[in-house]
Amino acid sequence: MLAFLLVIAVTIVLQHSLIAATMLAGFFSLLMALVFVLLDAVDVAFAEAAVGAGITAMLLLGTLGLVGADERVTRRRPWLPLAVTFAAAAMLVYGTLDLPLLGDPQAPAYTHVAPYYLEFGAIETGVPNFVTAVLASYRGYDTLGELFVILTAGLGVLAMLGLRGAGSGSHAGGEGEISMTHHPILRVIAKLLIPFILLFALYVQFHGESGPGGGFQAGVLFAAAFILYAMVYGASNARRVVSAPMLYMLMAAGVLLYAGTGLASLWYGANFLDYGVFAGDFVSGQLVGIFLVELGVGIAVAATMITIYLAFAERRVE
Amino acid sequence: MSEALGLYNYWIFVALMMTGLFIVVSRGNLVKKIIGLNIFQASVFLFFISLGKVDHGTAPIVSHAGDHGAAIYANPLPHVLILTAIVVGVSTTAVALALVVRIFEAFGSVEDDDLHRAEHES
Numbered sequence: 001m002l003a004f005l006l007v008i009a010v011t012i013v014l015q016h017s018l019i020a021a022t023m024l025a026g027f028f029s030l031l032m033a034l035v036f037v038l039l040d041a042v043d044v045a046f047a048e049a050a051v052g053a054g055i056t057a058m059l060l061l062g063t064l065g066l067v068g069a070d071e072r073v074t075r076r077r078p079w080l081p082l083a084v085t086f087a088a089a090a091m092l093v094y095g096t097l098d099l100p101l102l103g104d105p106q107a108p109a110y111t112h113v114a115p116y117y118l119e120f121g122a123i124e125t126g127v128p129n130f131v132t133a134v135l136a137s138y139r140g141y142d143t144l145g146e147l148f149v150i151l152t153a154g155l156g157v158l159a160m161l162g163l164r165g166a167g168s169g170s171h172a173g174g175e176g177e178i179s180m181t182h183h184p185i186l187r188v189i190a191k192l193l194i195p196f197i198l199l200f201a202l203y204v205q206f207h208g209e210s211g212p213g214g215g216f217q218a219g220v221l222f223a224a225a226f227i228l229y230a231m232v233y234g235a236s237n238a239r240r241v242v243s244a245p246m247l248y249m250l251m252a253a254g255v256l257l258y259a260g261t262g263l264a265s266l267w268y269g270a271n272f273l274d275y276g277v278f279a280g281d282f283v284s285g286q287l288v289g290i291f292l293v294e295l296g297v298g299i300a301v302a303a304t305m306i307t308i309y310l311a312f313a314e315r316r317v318e
Numbered sequence: 319m320s321e322a323l324g325l326y327n328y329w330i331f332v333a334l335m336m337t338g339l340f341i342v343v344s345r346g347n348l349v350k351k352i353i354g355l356n357i358f359q360a361s362v363f364l365f366f367i368s369l370g371k372v373d374h375g376t377a378p379i380v381s382h383a384g385d386h387g388a389a390i391y392a393n394p395l396p397h398v399l400i401l402t403a404i405v406v407g408v409s410t411t412a413v414a415l416a417l418v419v420r421i422f423e424a425f426g427s428v429e430d431d432d433l434h435r436a437e438h439e440s
Contacts, residue, residue: 012353040376089333113395117394129378130394135401160417
């Protein structure tokens with residue numbers, strides 16, 4: 001399976017049609033998600049399947065629609081890049097000789113802080129999914145930082161591409177808009193699938209403490225449902241559901257909900273993002289805090305992904 | 319022999335990383351370079367997750383509230399780091415693609431050679 005990943009990567013190198021390269025990249029991500037499942041990282045597999053095969057591919061296709069889908073074939077001499085990569089590969093392989101073998105229980109990564117999380121994580125936070133416990137509680141600062149990065153990236157895309165009609169929000173369908181309403185199969189299947197995707201996203205959001213899932217995966221899934229709608233029915237129809245000001249508000253509201261949870265715990269006299277004070281006993285307080293934080297993550301990620309997609313979909317080549 | 323099997327996955331990741339690097343260095347098309355960067359990034363994700371794998375372990379989720387410590391779980395810490403990194407990765411990819419779109423609107427091309435020429439002429 002790993003070798004197959006490498007085969008796909010090499011095919012991407014040799015491929016001159018960028019659409020084919022994008023499709024291969026999506027397939028690469030799906031295969032990578034399977035590898036993550038084999039390595040026991042179900043939460044990560046979930047995120048990779050939704051992000052890599054779904055949203056990244058959509059963004060790449062949106063860009064190709066604007067800038068043209070063929071790579072120019074130039075006869076360059078590849079010897080210098082080849083020499084550089086082989087030299088670097090040789091050094092990296094030499095470095096791997098000192099690494100612990102795959103699955104070694106005595107590996108340094110497994111003997112330092114992980115045993116603490118695995119022994120006390122479920123007891124201290126009341127959350128059976130260790131990944132959620134570490135993400136939202138033990139390393140809450142980290143996750144808040146990541147969320148700010150996502151918000152900043154969303155703002156960066158908006159600053160460069162922008163959404164149409166940010167003031168009014170409602171729009172008649174622009175001429176030349178790409179939509180697939182004339183494909184009856186796509187239209188019917190999309191209509192059938194979208195409610196279930198939304199429902200599944202909500203399940204992943206609110207069940208993420210006890211199963212694989214959480215705010216990041218739920219946000220991406222929620223956005224994927226909207227993106228599917230916008231693809232099939234056209235971006236301007238999607239914009240009737242979510243207006244630009246609403247998306248901006250939601251992007252900020254998610255991050256503010258996360259940071260506000262931290263400030264609220266300060267207000268109760270504990271440390272920033274120390275949820276133990278939100279309820280009578282420590283563990284219920286943790287559950288409340290983790291719930292709020294994951295909700296903030298879900299809202300911010302979903303709004304940012306939808307905004308980014310619409311910014312690409314509404315761009316026209318002048 | 320067991321050593322070679324235990325390190326095999328790392329070597330695949332090295333090869334993947336170098337494939338990504340090769341695309342970034344040798345191809346002139348900016349979109350292709352971004353796909354290369356994504357492959358590079360994917361190899362780092364795979365490397366981290368495989369560091370968290372433990373023999374005979376399962377996914378780090380307690381199935382029954384009672385049996386703490388009875389089962390062996392994979393290390394959850396790399397999972398958390400990579401989970402957030404994947405979502406951050408798609409956001410930064412989006413910023414890069416937005417830059418590409420703006421470059422195309424300004425210069426009418428996304429090929430390295432054309433951009434160099436346009437820069438020297440102006």
